[in-house]
Amino acid sequence: MDLDKDNANPTIINPSDLPCRRRECSVKKREDGSTGLFDNLTPTYNYLSDPFDGPDSSGDSDDDSVEDIDEQEIYDLISSISDPEHPLSLGSLAVVNLPDIHIIPPTSPHSSISTVVVEITPTITHCSLATVIGLGVRVRLEQALPPRFRVDVRVKKGTHSTDTAVNKQLGDKERVAAALENGTLMGVIRKMLATCE
């Protein structure tokens, strides 16, 4: 119903190369080690295991390529996520929008931690799936971005009846970590992210 035709076209075609490579890696791992229920969930921590490929060198060598990450690139990473209800992407549904993505640089010269803030716009104000969509966006970015990015996903103010509660959940690392160990929920998330390749 909210179909924004202007946004429908450019989104899916433009995923940047780097995040896609990472994503393929994680899919492979998942297929290799799929014995038990929880093995399926280990890709959750892919963003953690990446730096161990080269613990010390990753900092410097990554930095050059990482500087390039801008709002458009973040948009490309998440706009192709499928809506859990509709066979459409979050970009085409205007759930994620480029102007609602902000990258905040490190607050101190001693720190290299940047913050990505994504405000999502649920299609309807009482959409019960807002949390799941937000979780999908957070998982996608945490998997695709280097660990120096903190990912803050929020529901855009005034677009959802319980936006404060949803935001609090999405911001709670412990709840997110536990959710990612929940097989059913991860199944939904995986399906949403399957279109991101």
Added chain:
Amino acid sequence: MTSPLEAPSYTIQPLATLSPPSSSRTWQSAPHPSLPLVATACSDRNVRVYSLTSFTLVHTVTGGHKRSVRTVSWKPGVKGQSVLATGSFDASAGIWRRDERGLEDDFTAQKQRGDDDEEEDDDYQFSCILDGHDSEIKSLSWSPSGQYLATCSRDKSVWIWEELEDDNFETVAVLQEHDQDVKCVAWHPEEDILASASYDETVRLYKEDADDWVQIAQLNGHDETVWWVEFEGSGMSTKDFRAQRENLSQERAQHLELLERSGPRLATCSDDRTIRIWRRKPKENRQYASQNTGIPSIIRSFNIDEDWFQEAILPQRHDRVIYSISWSRKTGLIVSAGSDGKIILYKERWESQVPNGVKADGDANAPEDAEESQRTPLTEWIVVAELFSAHGVFEVNHVCWAKRNDKGRRHEDEEIIVSTGDDGEVKVWTLDELKT
């Protein structure tokens, strides 16, 4: 001598990274009450036990949990064996034991010599499982006497377990005061008082009253999830800056007396990026109430409520959520860490000379609590050390103090800071005092 406010007076120096690290997130570490060991709760469902002498892995506690181990706690006061409680996202808590007889003396020598991990006797033995919570256990903690174990969960409840005998644990209380996830539980060092911190932004205190555990106080003040709660050590006024009693003004001497009547204080940290100190308002008739056993139980129940007020907010140095704080039992220093990767060190001191009304803390107290004791904060907290990127770009989930036990120890009471991060690493830090 009066250094400018918040001038750093320590540096936090890296001493070691415990090896090998976990390949995924580590949540929390607990130093052993008597041995030079630290147990680390890992998201790979294991607990790693490292030596604080050699900084290497000595045991891996595996096979007990189906999901992340979120929290670990050593039972205090056990002779001849180590007892470890583990709490997991799988909603269960595990009790593990290891015979330590004869190992205390040459423990580290043995460990350094070889990997005897295959010997069954040498491992931590799974002893029993505590089932009851409906969802993820977030924190657990033994009471100082070892009599009680408290657990808390996303199911909004706090459980108190008592070990009757031989791994027979009885649930002595299920406390359901919180409206949301309970993030952390901690025990008072002197009295059987339990504190819990929650996603509902409050802290609650509980105590046993005529066989029933009841809430005795609710602490409001934080604007976001309260992630950690910890009591001050016992008798700190003889160890920290308060130990120097000569030439104190009457005002300060009076303040010390009030503080001592309050007993150990409470520290909390939150997603609102603040660390707050709470203090019990001394009861005028405290001694009467507890000594006179002839008072009917109804009246005692009425008296059991305690009045805790916010005494101070520490200087705000964190940019993001603060996950953990720890209050040194030796020096009274507070250390904090969180999502921004920083480790910050705070020290309390007498407020510098003229109380010129600059302190913001005074206003933060609720008006109805405004009495002489909290109206005039005679002490202040300053930042004495700040470390960036303690775990590189990763979040620091936990920080705590431990006794230093490696060869480089500079004095008997020297402490180290142990930090636990999203990078799977547990790091050990020393404090160097800056000479000016």
